[in-house]
Amino acid sequence: xIPTSHYLFLSLGLFTVGVIGVVTRRNVIIIxxxxxxxxxxVNINLVAFSRLVxxxxxxxxxxxxxxxxxxxxxxxxxxxxxxxxxxxTLLGDEMDLLKW
Amino acid sequence: MYWVPLVCALVIVAVLPLVAGYIVLMERxxxxxxxxxxxxxxxxxxxLLQPIADAVKLLLKEDIIPDEADKxxxxxxxxxxxxxxxxxxxALAIGPWFQIADLxxxxxxxxxxxxxxxxxxxxxxxxxxxxxxxLGALRSAAQLVSYETAAGMAIVGGLxxxxxxxxxxxxxxxxxxxxWFVFAAPVGFFxxxxxxxxxxxxxxxxxxxxxxxxxAGYMTEYSGFxxxxxxxxxxxxxxxxxxxxxxxxxxxxxxxxxGTPALNFLDFVPSALMLGVAGYCFYRAPKQPVQVQKxxxxxxxxxxxxxxxxxxxxxxxxxxxFVAGMKAGLHGAFWFLLKVGLYIYLFMWLRFTFPRYRFDQxxxxxxxxxxxxxxxxxxxxxxxxxxxxxxxxxxxxxxPLTTILTLGVAxxxxxxxxxxxxxxxIVGEEEA
Amino acid sequence: MLDQIVFYFxxxxxMISAVLVVTRRNVVQSxxxLITALLATAGIFLQLHAEFLFIVQVILYAGxxxxxxxxxxxxxxxxxxxxxxxxxxxxxxxxxxALVLGAQLTxxxxxxxxxxxxxxxxxxxMLEPSTELVGKVLFSEYMLPxxxxxxxxxxxxxxxxxxxxxxx
Numbered sequence: 001x002i003p004t005s006h007y008l009f010l011s012l013g014l015f016t017v018g019v020i021g022v023v024t025r026r027n028v029i030i031i032x033x034x035x036x037x038x039x040x041x042v043n044i045n046l047v048a049f050s051r052l053v054x055x056x057x058x059x060x061x062x063x064x065x066x067x068x069x070x071x072x073x074x075x076x077x078x079x080x081x082x083x084x085x086x087x088x089t090l091l092g093d094e095m096d097l098l099k100w
Numbered sequence: 101m102y103w104v105p106l107v108c109a110l111v112i113v114a115v116l117p118l119v120a121g122y123i124v125l126m127e128r129x130x131x132x133x134x135x136x137x138x139x140x141x142x143x144x145x146x147x148l149l150q151p152i153a154d155a156v157k158l159l160l161k162e163d164i165i166p167d168e169a170d171k172x173x174x175x176x177x178x179x180x181x182x183x184x185x186x187x188x189x190x191a192l193a194i195g196p197w198f199q200i201a202d203l204x205x206x207x208x209x210x211x212x213x214x215x216x217x218x219x220x221x222x223x224x225x226x227x228x229x230x231x232x233x234x235l236g237a238l239r240s241a242a243q244l245v246s247y248e249t250a251a252g253m254a255i256v257g258g259l260x261x262x263x264x265x266x267x268x269x270x271x272x273x274x275x276x277x278x279x280w281f282v283f284a285a286p287v288g289f290f291x292x293x294x295x296x297x298x299x300x301x302x303x304x305x306x307x308x309x310x311x312x313x314x315x316a317g318y319m320t321e322y323s324g325f326x327x328x329x330x331x332x333x334x335x336x337x338x339x340x341x342x343x344x345x346x347x348x349x350x351x352x353x354x355x356x357x358x359g360t361p362a363l364n365f366l367d368f369v370p371s372a373l374m375l376g377v378a379g380y381c382f383y384r385a386p387k388q389p390v391q392v393q394k395x396x397x398x399x400x401x402x403x404x405x406x407x408x409x410x411x412x413x414x415x416x417x418x419x420x421x422f423v424a425g426m427k428a429g430l431h432g433a434f435w436f437l438l439k440v441g442l443y444i445y446l447f448m449w450l451r452f453t454f455p456r457y458r459f460d461q462x463x464x465x466x467x468x469x470x471x472x473x474x475x476x477x478x479x480x481x482x483x484x485x486x487x488x489x490x491x492x493x494x495x496x497x498x499x500p501l502t503t504i505l506t507l508g509v510a511x512x513x514x515x516x517x518x519x520x521x522x523x524x525x526i527v528g529e530e531e532a
Numbered sequence: 533m534l535d536q537i538v539f540y541f542x543x544x545x546x547m548i549s550a551v552l553v554v555t556r557r558n559v560v561q562s563x564x565x566l567i568t569a570l571l572a573t574a575g576i577f578l579q580l581h582a583e584f585l586f587i588v589q590v591i592l593y594a595g596x597x598x599x600x601x602x603x604x605x606x607x608x609x610x611x612x613x614x615x616x617x618x619x620x621x622x623x624x625x626x627x628x629x630a631l632v633l634g635a636q637l638t639x640x641x642x643x644x645x646x647x648x649x650x651x652x653x654x655x656x657x658m659l660e661p662s663t664e665l666v667g668k669v670l671f672s673e674y675m676l677p678x679x680x681x682x683x684x685x686x687x688x689x690x691x692x693x694x695x696x697x698x699x700x
Contacts, residue, residue: 002539002579005645010543010576012641014550014569016634021554023626024619029559029605033566036597037550040573043589051580056665059585060674063666066592067681071688073597077604078695084608085698091613093620173560204661205583212591218599219567226560226606234606245599265663 007048014041026091032076039069105200112189112200120335121151123444130448145388145397161324166229169321173227178322178329181220185336188214192343193267195353195433206267207259207348211252214299214340217333218244224330225318236317239459240308243298246466247305251295253474257288257481258348271352277495278359280351284484284499287477287506289349291470293446296341298466300334303451307459342443343436350439353432367415367427370434374408468517473510480506538579546572557618559605563598570594584662 014037021034043062050058083095125140125147132139140147165174191206193199203209218241225237258281262270274280282289298305309317319330346352357363381401388394411434414427457465480502487498549569556562574589620626670678 002535003645005641006539006543007576007580008641008645009638010546012634012637013547014573015637016630017547017550017554019630019633020627023630024623025554026616026618026620027559027613029601030554030562033553033562033601036566036593037553037569040570040593043585044573044576047577047580047582047585051582056662056669057673059582059662059666060669060677062585063588063670064674064677064681066588067685070592070597071684073600074688074692075695077600078692081604081608082695090608090610091616170558170560173564203583205587205663208584208587208591212587212595215591215595218595219602222599222602222606223564226602238603238606241599241603245596 004048004052011041011045026093028092039065108198108200120332123335125151127448131452134452145393158328159325164323166321168229170227173223177220177224178326181217181333182329184217185333188340194436195429197429202268205265207265221318228321233318233320236308247295247298250470250474254288254291257285257477260481267347274351282349285481291474300337302447304454304457305462342440345443346439353436355435371408371412374404378404472513476509477506542572542575563602567594567598582662584666
């Protein structure tokens with residue numbers, strides 16, 4: 001029997017790696033992928049607690065998060081494609097049209 | 101009995117490549133038959149050893165890797181396809197005794213894992229570093245993703261009737277209903293047949309890998325054994341898709357009319373079929389040109405008679421003995437494999453009958469016809485079940501009624517699609 | 533015993549894949565490692581007896597979202613991106629802050645795990661099949677979020693189509 005705290009540590013580790021990816025990398029696609037990692041970490045957390053309590057509400061919440069992640073990935077990639085068509089770049093540093 | 105799943109897994113991994121090779125031979129023979137010629141006849145008697153010759157040739161070919169290709173991804177892409185296909189076979193129940201894992205999400209597991217084969221295609225096309233490969237891979241992946249939705253909704257239609265996702269319980273539910281689900285949900289079965297043809301990249305939906313279109317699509321730069329792995333993956337996918345249809349719609353391992361004891365003489369059909377095939381082998385044996393082929397054909401006939409006797413044994417043994425108890429396993433496996441074989445024959449029949457779809461026609465068919473139809477199908481089956489359970493209508497009135505309603509909606513969808521096509525054509529002419 | 537082996541295998545695979553996602557120069561390799569990380573997470577779900585969530589993760593996340601990512605990466609691939617600088621100019625600050633965040637959370641969980649009044653998990657044999665449990669909960673208590681999620685998907689679909697059109 002694996003204690004629930006092990007799942008929490010795993011979830012923390014994945015979340016931290018995801019945060020590092022978002023604040024450190026320049027390529028926006030990798031930033032999006034790190035966001036997906038963070039959402040996954042939260043899912044593990046929810047399902048671990050749902051297993052502890054014995055109800056399925058954590059499962060339902062996790063399904064909503066996966067649905068959300070799908071919607072966000074689709075729209076985010078659409079934005080990236082639209083921006084790429086205009087500026088020919090994939091680096092977050094160079095997407096600075098709103099800078100004064 | 102912890103070793104039963106292990107033995108089943110070993111049998112599948114060992115036998116599947118051979119079976120895939122013989123399905124290729126069957127396809128060439130069926131193609132030849134529909135084109136009024138004979139097909140491979142030289143290598144063994146009636147070409148029966150052709151797959152072995154093909155396998156040896158492919159193993160001995162030179163292994164070419166394109167220059168700028170990403171070598172790691174090039175190496176791993178066919179493996180992903182084959183792994184996904186074979187892993188999907190682990191939840192299938194070929195007979196009541198032959199199953200690796202009876203998951204309680206069985207059918208969804210098969211659908212989901214075989215969907216992971218898309219990565220093999222996309223990564224293979226990408227790593228070949230060639231325009232044709234990339235285009236073919238992207239087209240193929242787009243087609244698979246589009247028809248996966250329609251196939252999934254068609255499966256949901258059948259699952260509503262079954263009430264469970266486990267493969268064993270679905271077949272038990274068909275036994276309880278007394279009728280296979282193909283008769284209760286024929287529109288769902290039709291949608292699944294069309295979607296599964298597109299899922300496996302077979303004609304008429306095989307634009308991504310047709311020889312005259314994109315050379316060979318994502319398989320262009322693969323030669324020798326890597327290509328054989330892709331081919332194996334494609335035929336494994338065909339077997340998996342046929343097995344899903346057999347489990348969900350065609351009654352799995354149930355004999356036709358499994359519930360009526362009056363028709364128990366149908367239990368002798370497997371042995372009779374095998375004896376017929378053996379008789380044909382013995383009839384053709386003297387007519388072979390070469391002595392060795394005569395002997396091989398005779399040996400094949402003998403083997404088939406052995407199979408027929410094995411199938412006959414549980415029926416004539418006194419009931420209660422171990423031999424009589426093997427009836428369910430042996431006959432179940434036979435009926436399942438026969439139905440899978442008929443489904444694959446249907447695939448081949450359609451391949452050599454219809455011309456190919458253009459890619460935009462293919463996408464239009466998937467998104468604008470099949471998906472709405474499958475959603476309406478789910479609603480129709482739900483309506484039939486509600487009519488049966490809440491209002492007490494009998495099965496024989498509720499299901500035909502909803503089938504007619506669904507077909508009516510399909511007709512409306514088709515008419516709307518044609519009107520839209522004509523409107524687009526008119527607008528196109530005005531602009532031009 | 534088997535439980536522990538499965539958990540540690542999938543946990544190690546997930547962590548290693550996650551670190552590799554964030555550090556690869558080639559975007560396609562990052563995507564492949566993200567697929568392995570997602571499949572490892574699905575394995576963790578399976579180990580937690582959440583079978584429906586396992587297969588939903590495989591079908592939607594690994595078989596849907598990642599296919600979308602790989603498509604986009606292959607369509608807008610830049611050869612020059614292999615030679616650009618990988619990390620942005622303030623990478624050291626981001627790393628320190630992220631590690632501080634991770635350390636805070638770890639300490640919080642480590643201190644709190646013995647103090648929380650969590651009982652023993654429900655034994656696995658007494659759980660209903662996960663699909664039926666999730667179905668019951670999703671269609672009775674959480675019907676409203678379910679419908680809102682479907683509208684969200686519709687909006688996202690329309691948004692993505694509009695974003696990707698050449699002339700609006």
